[in-house]
Amino acid sequence: MIKPFTLQPLVHLAHQRNDAATRKLGQLNQQHQTAQSKLETLQQFRKDYQTKFQEEAKHGMAPADMKNFQDFIDRLDQAIRQQQGVIAKTGAGVQTGRSELLDTTRKMKSFDTLAQRHVEAERKLEAKAEQRIQDEHAGRLSAQRAANKDSNK
Numbered sequence: 407m408i409k410p411f412t413l414q415p416l417v418h419l420a421h422q423r424n425d426a427a428t429r430k431l432g433q434l435n436q437q438h439q440t441a442q443s444k445l446e447t448l449q450q451f452r453k454d455y456q457t458k459f460q461e462e463a464k465h466g467m468a469p470a471d472m473k474n475f476q477d478f479i480d481r482l483d484q485a486i487r488q489q490q491g492v493i494a495k496t497g498a499g500v501q502t503g504r505s506e507l508l509d510t511t512r513k514m515k516s517f518d519t520l521a522q523r524h525v526e527a528e529r530k531l532e533a534k535a536e537q538r539i540q541d542e543h544a545g546r547l548s549a550q551r552a553a554n555k556d557s558n559k
Contacts, residue, residue, distance in 0.1 A: 438499070445490060
C-alpha cells in the first residue's frame with residue numbers, strides 16, 4: 407500500500423496559491439484594459455472637442471467662448487495625463503502579477519514533481535515486495551514438489 411506523501415498539504419497549498427495568483431493576474435489585466443479603454447475614450451473626446459473648437463473658430467467666436475474651449479481642452483489634457491499615470495500603474499501591477507504567477511507556478515511544479523517521485527518510489531517498493539512474495543511462494547511450491555517427488559520414489 408502506498409504511503410501518503412507527507413508534503414501533500416504543501417502541494418495543496420501551492421496549488422491554491424497558484425490559483426489565487428492566476429485569478430489576481432486576471433483582475434489586474436482587466437483593470438489595465440479598463441484603464442486603456444478610458445484613455446482611448448478621453449483621447450477620442452479631446453479629438454472630437456478639438457475639431458469642434460476649430461470649426462467654431464473658423465466661423466468666428468467670442469473671446470469668452472474661446473477661453474472656455476481652451477480651458478476645457480486643458481482639463482481634458484490633464485485627465486489624459488492622469489489616465490496615462492493610471493495605465494502605467496496598472497501595467498506595473500500586471501508585470502508584478504505575471505512575476506508572482508510564474509513564481510507560484512514554478513513552486514507548484516516543484517511540489518508536483520516531488521509528489522510524483524514519492525508515488526513512483528512507493529510503487530517500486532510495492533512491486534519489490536510483491537515480487538518477493540511471489541518468489542517465496544514459488545520457492546515453497548518448488549520445495550513441496552521436490553519433497554513430493556522424493557516421497558514417491
